[in-house]
Amino acid sequence: MRSPLRGGARMSDETKLTRRGFVKGAGLAASAAALLEGAGGKQPRGKARKLGPGEVEISLRVNGVDRRISVEPRQTLASVLRDRLHLTGTKIGCDRGACGACTVMLGDAAVPSCLTFALDAVGKPVTTIEGLARGEQLAPIQAAFVAHDALQCGFCTPGMVMSCHALLQRNPHPTEDDVRQAVAGNTCRCGTYPKVFEAALAAAGTAPAKAGPPQGDLPATARAASGATAFGNTSPVEGGTAETDAAKAQDKGSGEASRTFQVGLPGALQAKERKVPGSEPPAWDGSAQLQIVGQKVPRIDGPEKVTGRARYCFDVQLPGMLHAAVVRSPYAHARIRNVDVSAAERMPGVHATYVVEQLLGPAELKLKPATRDKYPHIRYEGAPVAAVAAATAAQAEDAARAVRVEYEVLPHVADIDDARKPGAPLVFESPVEQKGSAGGGGAAKDVPQQGNVRGPVVGGNDGDVEKALAGSEVRLEQEYRTEVQTHSAIETHGVVADWREDGATLYASTQGIHSVQDEIATLFKLPKSKVRVICEFTGGGFGAKFGAGNHGVIALHLSRKAKRPVRLFLDRRAEHLAVGNRPSSIQRLRLGAAKDGTFQAIELKAFGSAGCAAGAGCAGPVKNLYPAKAVRSEENDVFLHTGPAAAFRAPGHPQGTFALEQAIDELAEKLGMDPIALRDRNDAHPARREERRIGREKFGWDELRKRRDTG
Numbered sequence: 001m002r003s004p005l006r007g008g009a010r011m012s013d014e015t016k017l018t019r020r021g022f023v024k025g026a027g028l029a030a031s032a033a034a035l036l037e038g039a040g041g042k043q044p045r046g047k048a049r050k051l052g053p054g055e056v057e058i059s060l061r062v063n064g065v066d067r068r069i070s071v072e073p074r075q076t077l078a079s080v081l082r083d084r085l086h087l088t089g090t091k092i093g094c095d096r097g098a099c100g101a102c103t104v105m106l107g108d109a110a111v112p113s114c115l116t117f118a119l120d121a122v123g124k125p126v127t128t129i130e131g132l133a134r135g136e137q138l139a140p141i142q143a144a145f146v147a148h149d150a151l152q153c154g155f156c157t158p159g160m161v162m163s164c165h166a167l168l169q170r171n172p173h174p175t176e177d178d179v180r181q182a183v184a185g186n187t188c189r190c191g192t193y194p195k196v197f198e199a200a201l202a203a204a205g206t207a208p209a210k211a212g213p214p215q216g217d218l219p220a221t222a223r224a225a226s227g228a229t230a231f232g233n234t235s236p237v238e239g240g241t242a243e244t245d246a247a248k249a250q251d252k253g254s255g256e257a258s259r260t261f262q263v264g265l266p267g268a269l270q271a272k273e274r275k276v277p278g279s280e281p282p283a284w285d286g287s288a289q290l291q292i293v294g295q296k297v298p299r300i301d302g303p304e305k306v307t308g309r310a311r312y313c314f315d316v317q318l319p320g321m322l323h324a325a326v327v328r329s330p331y332a333h334a335r336i337r338n339v340d341v342s343a344a345e346r347m348p349g350v351h352a353t354y355v356v357e358q359l360l361g362p363a364e365l366k367l368k369p370a371t372r373d374k375y376p377h378i379r380y381e382g383a384p385v386a387a388v389a390a391a392t393a394a395q396a397e398d399a400a401r402a403v404r405v406e407y408e409v410l411p412h413v414a415d416i417d418d419a420r421k422p423g424a425p426l427v428f429e430s431p432v433e434q435k436g437s438a439g440g441g442g443a444a445k446d447v448p449q450q451g452n453v454r455g456p457v458v459g460g461n462d463g464d465v466e467k468a469l470a471g472s473e474v475r476l477e478q479e480y481r482t483e484v485q486t487h488s489a490i491e492t493h494g495v496v497a498d499w500r501e502d503g504a505t506l507y508a509s510t511q512g513i514h515s516v517q518d519e520i521a522t523l524f525k526l527p528k529s530k531v532r533v534i535c536e537f538t539g540g541g542f543g544a545k546f547g548a549g550n551h552g553v554i555a556l557h558l559s560r561k562a563k564r565p566v567r568l569f570l571d572r573r574a575e576h577l578a579v580g581n582r583p584s585s586i587q588r589l590r591l592g593a594a595k596d597g598t599f600q601a602i603e604l605k606a607f608g609s610a611g612c613a614a615g616a617g618c619a620g621p622v623k624n625l626y627p628a629k630a631v632r633s634e635e636n637d638v639f640l641h642t643g644p645a646a647a648f649r650a651p652g653h654p655q656g657t658f659a660l661e662q663a664i665d666e667l668a669e670k671l672g673m674d675p676i677a678l679r680d681r682n683d684a685h686p687a688r689r690e691e692r693r694i695g696r697e698k699f700g701w702d703e704l705r706k707r708r709d710t711g
């Protein structure tokens with residue numbers, strides 16, 4: 001039985017846990033002595049003076065230049081470098097000392113500047129990523145990062161470079177182990193680690209430098225390379241897509257041309273005729289010698305990324321820009337009774353407040369209630385409730401703490417097994433639908449819904465699974481589970497929103513500027529021509545960065561009210577809770593095969609949770625990879641009081657593939673067959689057969705099997 005409790009006024013965890021909040025009011029006694037010494041003041045030995053919470057004037061020596069600035073004692077070196085000195089090459093990924101994106105050198109040591117108070121840097125030289133290159137001449141470690149392609153999105157790169165640079169300063173001839181140790185505190189979500197090790201060793205001269213652009217003047221070199229023709233004659237390309245006939249005559253009047261392409265793998269190419277726009281350049285011959293395709297070329301934006309010059313949306317700083325802080329629900333399930341922002345509005349530096357009216361992400365009730373609640377129903381911890389825009393990030397956080405939210409806390413369920421039990425707290429009281437949205441395909445329509453389970457969505461072929469299983473000589477039934485994963489881009493979700501009378505501009509960390517434009521135009525009832533979305537670089541997205549998101553909408557509302565640009569970026573905690581994840585899954589598989597391994601039946605019954613959203617299906621691999629007489633899949637969404645899922649690299653397929661391939665391995669064991677041979681017997685796809693052949697060779701598969709069989 002539900003038992004409503006009065007939640008009373010609570011602060012969001014996002015604001016409650018900040019380090020700034022922790023030290024606020026206490027001042028910084030420990031740093032005072034050093035500061036006074038650095039400033040030439042006299043401090044009696046053993047006595048510390050309390051500083052703050054107001055601003056104090058300090059001198060910092062940054063990249064060889066003395067800078068005199070006023071800072072709050074609670075300000076970190078990272079925030080002072082970025083917000084006060086505009087050295088945005090230093091990134092912030094976690095603000096908790098966990099990711100290394102903020103690494104700078106303090107004296108000779110690499111330190112996380114998010115864990116270093118600016119006051120603690122007084123009297124010690126600070127070197128940031130901007131301090132390494134000399135004009136266009138990159139430092140050896142920067143040049144090596146470009147030459148060895150040790151970066152992808154590049155958001156972690158300044159921190160990685162600084163850690164390696166510090167290592168090379170103290171140890172000019174490191175081993176790979178030394179490099180690994182040096183970057184152990186740097187997280188790269190794109191997975192560039194092997195290239196980072198290579199680059200550091202090459203910069204030290206410990207490893208032979210691989211082919212790459214010459215050191216120095218790299219931007220010009222890179223640009224020249226990118227401008228070269230792709231149709232020159234320097235290297236052979238096998239297979240791929242190639243035009244073997246001369247381009248055929250352009251179809252009269254249609255603007256299209258018919259061309260014949262060679263498609264497939266080397267040795268098994270097939271001629272395919274396709275219509276392409278007549279304006280397309282001619283496709284190249286499969287045996288053409290190419291200068292760019294198939295060659296190692298320097299990444300065009302490498303120099304920008306290794307110098308900190310690449311401007312991510314996280315780095316955008318506009319004149320008069322305000323900073324936003326969001327009040328998030330600390331409860332997984334609650335009804336909001338009241339939101340009072342009056343105290344927050346009176347706080348220093350505050351320009352605007354906003355109370356959230358509608359949440360993007362959760363599934364929507366098919367039957368809308370006759371009257372709309374004033375506040376959105378809370379179905380996950382971390383749901384945004386209100387927001388504040390203030391002159392500084394610290395002032396915004398302070399003001400967010402002053403927002404009073406009255407919650408009626410409701411029972412919740414956050415476990416996929418518990419949610420399926422009779423009597424479990426309901427996430428939705430009536431059937432829902434999930435429309436396709438920016439970056440998300442939505443969920444099938446008109447699907448039955450019982451309790452917290454929406455499904456099944458049935459797929460497969462016309463075969464009779466029970467009959468095919470009964471006729472199988474070998475059968476397997478097994479259950480597999482996968483857990484929720486969060487995308488964890490190092491640059492969190494966020495925007496800088498700038499509302500003007502003549503339209504809105506959003507600098508959005510996104511994978512699709514048009515998806516942001518569409519969503520903002522719809523929600524704010526603006527013509528698309530009045531919505532401009534800019535994104536020069538994105539620090540990772542992995543599928544979760546489409547659409548404006550709640551943060552984009554909130555920031556634009558604040559900007560409209562404040563008549564100023566507003567910056568709103570999520571902190572790491574909110575990133576995990578509120579902007580998407582890969583759904584979990586419970587998959588029960590039944591497989592049946594003939595003695596020779598030929599699949600007879602494949603059946604999947606899957607339950608997955610996209611939190612308070614729908615679309616956790618994972619049957620793609622079962623339906624598409626291996627043919628069998630009878631294939632059947634049932635996909636069910638299980639609703640939980642957790643954040644809505646988002647697209648995540650091949651949605652549904654990693655979960656589905658994991659379970660199916662595990663089951664095939666187990667079936668091979670039962671059949672006494674080599675697992676690769678079992679797959680080859682059932683899957684004739686030429687690309688996958690080739691992949692298995694290559695994998696077999698590279699893993700030393702046959703040798704390992706032999707060793708296993710001989711004990």
Ligand code: FES
Pocket residue numbers: 091092093094095096097098099100101102103112113114115
């Ligand atoms: S370690 Fe400082 S931002 Fe992550």
Ligand code: FES
Pocket residue numbers: 151152153154155156157187188189190191192490539540
């Ligand atoms: S390149 Fe390291 S996080 Fe993207």
